Amino acid sequence: MAIRIGYKASAEQFGPRELLDLAVEAERTGLDVVAVSDHFQPWRHKGGHAPNALVWLGALAQATERVVIGTSVLTPTLRYEPAIVAQAFGTLGVLAPGRVFLGVGTGESLNETPATGAEFPGAKERRRRLAEAVSLIERLWREERVDFEGEYYATRRATVYDRPEEPVPIFIAASGPLAAKLAGRAGDGFISTSGKDPALYRELTANLAEGAEKAGRDPRAIRRMIEIKVSYDRDAEAAFESCKVWSALGLSHEQKAGVEDPVEMERLADENAHEAHRRFIVSSDPDEVIEQIMPYVELGFEDLILHAPGDDQRRFLDQFAADVLPALREEAGRRAGSA
Numbered sequence: 001m002a003i004r005i006g007y008k009a010s011a012e013q014f015g016p017r018e019l020l021d022l023a024v025e026a027e028r029t030g031l032d033v034v035a036v037s038d039h040f041q042p043w044r045h046k047g048g049h050a051p052n053a054l055v056w057l058g059a060l061a062q063a064t065e066r067v068v069i070g071t072s073v074l075t076p077t078l079r080y081e082p083a084i085v086a087q088a089f090g091t092l093g094v095l096a097p098g099r100v101f102l103g104v105g106t107g108e109s110l111n112e113t114p115a116t117g118a119e120f121p122g123a124k125e126r127r128r129r130l131a132e133a134v135s136l137i138e139r140l141w142r143e144e145r146v147d148f149e150g151e152y153y154a155t156r157r158a159t160v161y162d163r164p165e166e167p168v169p170i171f172i173a174a175s176g177p178l179a180a181k182l183a184g185r186a187g188d189g190f191i192s193t194s195g196k197d198p199a200l201y202r203e204l205t206a207n208l209a210e211g212a213e214k215a216g217r218d219p220r221a222i223r224r225m226i227e228i229k230v231s232y233d234r235d236a237e238a239a240f241e242s243c244k245v246w247s248a249l250g251l252s253h254e255q256k257a258g259v260e261d262p263v264e265m266e267r268l269a270d271e272n273a274h275e276a277h278r279r280f281i282v283s284s285d286p287d288e289v290i291e292q293i294m295p296y297v298e299l300g301f302e303d304l305i306l307h308a309p310g311d312d313q314r315r316f317l318d319q320f321a322a323d324v325l326p327a328l329r330e331e332a333g334r335r336a337g338s339a
Helices: 016-028 053-063 082-095 109-116 123-142 177-186 198-214 236-250 262-271 273-279 286-298 313-323 325-338
Strands: 004-009 033-036 068-071 100-104 146-149 154-158 170-173 189-193 223-232 281-283 303-307
Touching: 004 016, 004 325, 016 033, 016 053, 016 313, 033 053, 033 303, 053 068, 053 082, 082 100, 082 123, 100 123, 100 189, 123 146, 123 154, 123 170, 123 177, 170 177, 177 189, 177 198, 189 198, 223 236, 223 286, 223 313, 236 262, 236 273, 236 281, 262 273, 281 286, 286 303, 286 325, 313 325
Parallel strands: 004 033, 004 303, 033 068, 068 100, 100 170, 170 189, 189 223, 223 281, 223 303
Antiparallel strands: 146 154
């Protein structure tokens, strides 16, 4: 599969109009994909944003011509009923045929509990909900009238009337082995994030392949996407300082687990601002950036989604496009061909 390089549209950081302008700029600079986060509440209370991803993607579909667009990621199990997600992405697929993917995951309490008032389920239930939701969405895209009675969801003579000729591909996010097996069994693609132990990625890709093979599928047909946290700037100090706005990413799973209030998340993040850069590739050297991205290509990731942390995203896009992008495409293509 051909390498695609994309832009992470951080809805937690920018309001809807500015984020749309940045996504259009990403297309102009030559990037191939725009993946938007889907938050009901942001990581930071002061200055944070949370535009509705479904509405925003409709605007993006009309504002762009070429880039592939989708969510990284949306949770189709709690705030959203799966049938509504199927309807929304069916419409989006008609508006931008061949340019849409649906990225899904099991969710975070930060987004789901405040919006629903319901207790956030444990990991096992969230995986079961996600598997059932994906199955229902796929049926609604392929069948005319769907009667569905699952463990968590039900439909009665449901029809999605507006949908593209080819169903929208579903990418399943996984940070653990069981979710990776689900992506292998049921996903058209798999989503991961950078900056973790290399052994984890090997485990995830092995479980992805195992899940696919047990379902009689070819693992090589499942597209692999990774959000790569990269702070590149010609000014090395600026690259380092830009990471601090995303200090929540430096928190451990244990520190973040169960935090439902952006005010509390912001407090925890600010206490750990000195750790923010550890999740990012931070550099003013284009060759260094490329070399630190290559291990993900060698692991088989084909969609490289750049998550830049700074407030001046145009500066990042312009500098990255001029200094890094051409050589990154060439080297990623070469290493993917030899992997």
